[in-house]
Amino acid sequence: MAIATVNPTTGKTEMLIEPHSAAEVDERIGQAHAAAAELGRTTFEQRRAWMHAAADFLEGHAEGLGELITVEMGKPIAQSVAEVRKSVKAMRFYADHSETFLADVPLDDPARVGASAAWSVYQPLGVVLAVMPWNYPIWQVVRFAAPALMAGNAGLLKHASNVPQAAMLFDDLFERGGFPKGSFRTLLIGGGEVARVIADDRVAAVTLTGSESAGRSVAATAGDHLKKAVLELGGSDPFVVLPSADIAEAAKTAVAARVNNNGQACIAGKRFIVHTDVYEEFATEFVRRMSELVVGDPLRPETEVGPMATEQGRQDVVDLVEDARAKGATILTGGTLHDGRGWFYAPTVIADLPNDARLVQEEAFGPVASLYRASDVGDALRIANQTTFGLGSAVWTNDPSEQERFTRELDAGAVFINGMTVSYQELPFGGIKRSGFGRELAEVGQREFCNLKTVWKA
Template sequence: MAIATVNPTTGKIEMIIDPHSSAEVDARIGEAAAAARLLRTTTFAKRAEWMRVAADILDAQAPGLGELITVEMGKPIAQSIAEVEKSAKAMRFYADHSEGFLADIPLAEPATVNASRAWTRYEPLGVILAVMPWNYPLWQVIRFAAPALMAGNAGVLKHASNVPQAALFLDTLFERGGFPVGSFRTLLIGGADVAAVVADPRVQAVTLTGSEPAGRSVAALAGDHVKKAVLELGGSDPFIVLPTADVTAAATTAVRARIGNSGQSCIAGKRFIVHADVYDAFAAEFTRQMSQLIVGDPLLPQTQVGPLATESGRDDIVALVEDARDKGATILTGGTIPDGPGWFYAPTVIADLPDDARLVQEEAFGPVASLYRAVDVDEALRIANQTRFGLSSAVWTNDPDEEAYVIARLDAGAVFVNGMTVSYQELPFGGIKASGFGRELAADGQREFCNLKTVWKA
């Protein structure tokens, strides 16, 4: 199996990299296991020192790394550089806060359990496997690796096969910062090889960000081997706009939410559910702005929407839009493939979707937005909750009672009020239903890969 960088802007192969052999994979897992034994005995202060140096490396190389990301998966260059900088910020966040997040927690009244003292402590598990996607090739990995390594774990990475250069950069990043050899190792393997890594007794847990089918497979494997798993899968996030909202601000934010990363984000607003009283105004402004976006070479600073990362990804988007069109939906703008090379697709807004259109239930992983008209807040919630996904959501309202009503009834891992979903290292992130289980980021995400040990003393 060849692992290649295929430039989505041109469709041309930039680089071909040989995969690791089974012997190389075994050796790399062995290096990680040895590093994990060292890391669990190092101090938080020492790990923090190493993590900050690694963060400095990211910042110093941000322009070049940004270009690498853009060439490999097509993200507009300003967003690629911002991803690098966000990753460095998260590394410093965990360098600063891990010792507090993982501090011992004493039982306030130990006499109630017949003890002089009782407490819980967080301890690292060991080697953690991360199976990561291409859409945020640095950020998705760092938001796992930074908390995991700061907790004293080691990591092995199976990255998406279309971003091998990002994967190889990450293979050495933490060692360059000072971490022990093997603390984080990239495995250049195919999807079919993941099962053997999950089964390896040196690997203690697995985290996956990716598609629902991949998540089901990895969760089943982890269950077979009685290993902890954290899954962040697909999303078809609702973006609800109610009558008291600032409609122009909502429409402008909705465009940003939908076309970030050229629409290839699990946590982006995808289904725009608008109260009938403001539907026409919102639809007009939203469609106007979507139709004026600059689509083109993602290395140019003025470009707002780049290509889809893969040809198959564009094929999936085309199939979803054509299915909706064939079933009577209205294409308000877009719905076309621009002329020229690369895997581009025009920013698209679709309204009047019939219930049997695939877009009603399936995730659109590209610059395609679905518009829904709701007669009242309860219908808006029904539409919002009708998919099998439950990652994040947004609601726009200036009515406090309405805000509380919607927050309590949305089936989602997060609700953003008068804004768009963004992942912050300070806030836990994850979903429910088919969007996965477990959490990343904040203290909760770091504790996912720790043993919570209870200690009782007479």
């Protein structure tokens, strides 16, 4: 079956691409395997020049690629172009810092281990498979590919099936910069074929960003074959607002956190937990701002919220909202399908959620915010930690003791104080609990796919 670009704004099929056959997949794995051997013999200086050249190419096509992203998955055009430029920045970051991140680490006192010298070295693993989602179709791939290639690994990409044009961009992006042929190869395959690729002896490791169910499947296969895996799965991030916060600024940022990328981001604020003393003030401003958002064609510069990426994704959000409504929750704004063609859903705020509502535990991957009233600081922490997820989090308070407590006690891979959770190439990214394991970005993310080798010399 052909892989399709279906425009979520219109529901129209824009392009059909034939998937790769089993023979083509085998050939591409072989190309990556051969390239990995070659990359392992290259220097940081060579790879740095190639990565900068690839970044220059990507930057030169930012506007066109931004439009492609918007057509394929529906985010507002300004956000799409910004995604490409963020990706360029990450490529340059790893080009310039990888040699330092992966430098040999000497033991200060080798005599303690009976050696004249002892040190650790970071070496590439070989071919790493990346299974990537559609919500950030350029950034998600680059944040894996740039550190992996700069470490001397080769990459294979199984991208989400609804963004095939973005996927094919990566089939030659890095070769355009000078990397050896096959250094990064796209596999146009279905999800059911991923296990076979992981099992291939030429593939050393796998990383996945996606759903909890996909993560379980990939982790199980990787475990069966004793291969390294890094997983970034779902999140239902808390956004806590306490009385000492700037309430107006918190409400403004909360809206941006919830509807960025049309509400389809793992680390977006989803559950807004507000101290009872400032609940009414925050809720009034938050609901007003959510209700005034401009929903429409994402190619228009004035649009703030575009369509959801897939029809099924919208239906999943509808099901969560209707479950909450049926169980007595209050819809403060939204909760309706947007008029016209495409997979639009009105920005929505839901309050008074009963404990048995699915939204209390499940992730709303769309422009839907859950609003909670906390009786005190301890209650806010309880609500924040009550889900099975632990990806990002945000707390708004100007009280140093509260900042310290939430930093220590929030169950999350990241805590942002008086701001919204964002991924930066300079900071480690990942979660705990059912949000996955391992880290991406920064130096620790690059080291995930390296062999940390100990060297001892008499």
